[in-house]
Amino acid sequence: MRVTVDIVLFTLRPDGAATLEVLLVERGVPPYEGTWALPGGFVHPDESLETAARRELREETGVDDVYLEQLYSFGDPGRDPRGRVVTVAYYALVSPDRRPPEAGTDARAARFWPVAALPKLAFDHAAILEYGLGRLRTKLEWTGVGFELLPPKFTLSELQRLHEAILGRDLDKRNFRRWVAARDFVVPLKESRRTGRKPAQLFRFRGR
Amino acid sequence: MRVTVDIVLFTLRPDGAATLEVLLVERGVPPYEGTWALPGGFVHPDESLETAARRELREETGVDDVYLEQLYSFGDPGRDPRGRVVTVAYYALVSPDRRPPEAGTDARAARFWPVAALPKLAFDHAAILEYGLGRLRTKLEWTGVGFELLPPKFTLSELQRLHEAILGRDLDKRNFRRWVAARDFVVPLKESRRTGRKPAQLFRFRGR
Incomplete structure (x- = not known):
């Protein structure tokens, strides 16, 4: 063998x-x-x-x-x-x-x-x-795997696109944000990034 | 090899x-x-x-x-x-x-x-x-593995003893019951069993 x-x-x-x-x-x-x-x-x-x-x-x-x-x-x-x-x-x-x-x-x-x-x-x-x-x-x-796949600071839209890529299907934005909020693996930062019309808050993975 | x-x-x-x-x-x-x-x-x-x-x-x-x-x-x-x-x-x-x-x-x-x-x-x-x-x-x-290890109907005390056996340490009764209540893998039955002073409610695993 x-x-x-x-x-x-x-x-x-x-x-x-x-x-x-x-x-x-x-x-x-x-x-x-x-x-x-x-x-x-x-x-x-x-x-x-x-x-x-x-x-x-x-x-x-x-x-x-x-x-x-x-x-x-x-x-x-x-x-x-x-x-x-x-x-x-x-x-x-x-x-x-x-x-x-x-x-x-x-x-x-x-x-x-x-x-x-x-x-x-x-x-x-x-x-x-x-x-x-x-x-x-x-x-x-x-x-909430993904810290290897995203930059150290990311928007929730970027996190959602990562999840969609891995799951192979589109996710509802509001449900996704509720899902993230119910977990504690991302931490909001006091920073935002201008994306389109209004600034998007930045997040990091906890412990990273 | x-x-x-x-x-x-x-x-x-x-x-x-x-x-x-x-x-x-x-x-x-x-x-x-x-x-x-x-x-x-x-x-x-x-x-x-x-x-x-x-x-x-x-x-x-x-x-x-x-x-x-x-x-x-x-x-x-x-x-x-x-x-x-x-x-x-x-x-x-x-x-x-x-x-x-x-x-x-x-x-x-x-x-x-x-x-x-x-x-x-x-x-x-x-x-x-x-x-x-x-x-x-x-x-x-x-x-909540354990359906192989418990009878079809069991008390929360029996479930706690199972968890203690697997974890190899004693658990606090109130914390354990809170932990069980926050999950949905056991279902309360409309039955109880007399154990010691007062009757203890019986439960089953969901889907069994």
């Missing part, structure tokens, strides 16, 4: 449009050569699972120094044409102002793809990505 | 004292022969991870037909003296009125141990068990 790691790494497109994106690589080797996939690869005998995930991410995409969290292990027989391979999936979020990815080792190309318009993915990576998206949405609901 | 599954299965002691227990087996084969461990074993080439977890649980302890949930994968080099072994841990809860476990295959004995008074455990199973306990406590906080 062989063990791999795969990484589901989300970001926002750095154009202010709040498009949720995921990091993919174009495979340069069989199986699925030329098909897009999550970055990842085999665990080396002497490294921990998380070390393997960080190494594969760095080697295949140039992305380094991110917060990683173990997501779930996928091990159905038949999920990999090379034989029995169990993969331990990791989840990561990176800031929209990160450097663009750079392909390396087994990856022919590395780029962010909008979650709403993905190419066909190798192996069972579509299911792994879907599981990662579920984790992101759950975290959003309970902890 | 080899892949195993291990199962962290919790229950309450069926004596009404709300003692949280975990299912352990005494290993009948090296390594760690004669030491207590979580039930588990190697994944067969043709079975899924969850199928392997159910099979090992049934073979080693006679416990069958439980709700299993994947917990976390542990894969540090050196965690197993046999070489590199990655284990996928599963989490389960069973009702206190289940049949007693029966040892089989690689297990010399199988029994429930109080979480507060565990023997020394093989491999990194103490860390896996601790992780499982963390999951149980998180679920308790968010979803």
Whole structure:
């Protein structure tokens, strides 16, 4: 039996449009050569699972120094044409102002793809990505994830666009503001920013 | 690299004292022969991870037909003296009125141990068990887990004793009742049970 790691790494497109994106690589080797996939690869005998995930991410995409969290292990027989391979999936979020990815080792190309318009993915990576998206949405609901994805000071409209991007649907402005007010993860600042007709109050995430 | 599954299965002691227990087996084969461990074993080439977890649980302890949930994968080099072994841990809860476990295959004995008074455990199973306990406590906080552990109708005192058993500490009665009232996972019934001086109202879990 062989063990791999795969990484589901989300970001926002750095154009202010709040498009949720995921990091993919174009495979340069069989199986699925030329098909897009999550970055990842085999665990080396002497490294921990998380070390393997960080190494594969760095080697295949140039992305380094991110917060990683173990997501779930996928091990159905038949999920990999090379034989029995169990993969331990990791989840990561990176800031929209990160450097663009750079392909390396087994990856022919590395780029962010909008979650709403993905190419066909190798192996069972579509299911792994879907599981990662579920984790992101759950975290959003309970902890107001997003400090990795927004600037230190933001307006409630920016926060709402982030939530809409992650949930994949529009939210009612008044309901969203009520939802935020009932939680304590954002703190109002004594500052505002001119946006359109009137100034919008700025907020920060608590503890940041 | 080899892949195993291990199962962290919790229950309450069926004596009404709300003692949280975990299912352990005494290993009948090296390594760690004669030491207590979580039930588990190697994944067969043709079975899924969850199928392997159910099979090992049934073979080693006679416990069958439980709700299993994947917990976390542990894969540090050196965690197993046999070489590199990655284990996928599963989490389960069973009702206190289940049949007693029966040892089989690689297990010399199988029994429930109080979480507060565990023997020394093989491999990194103490860390896996601790992780499982963390999951149980998180679920308790968010979803009021426990319907597997209480009878269909219960008093708030019974619910409080369950929470105290899982959290491993005493709770203030008034704070606990306020906490329950602020959530919607229990429903008051138009029934009560005589306990001591005055009748205590009965509750059920919502949706059960």
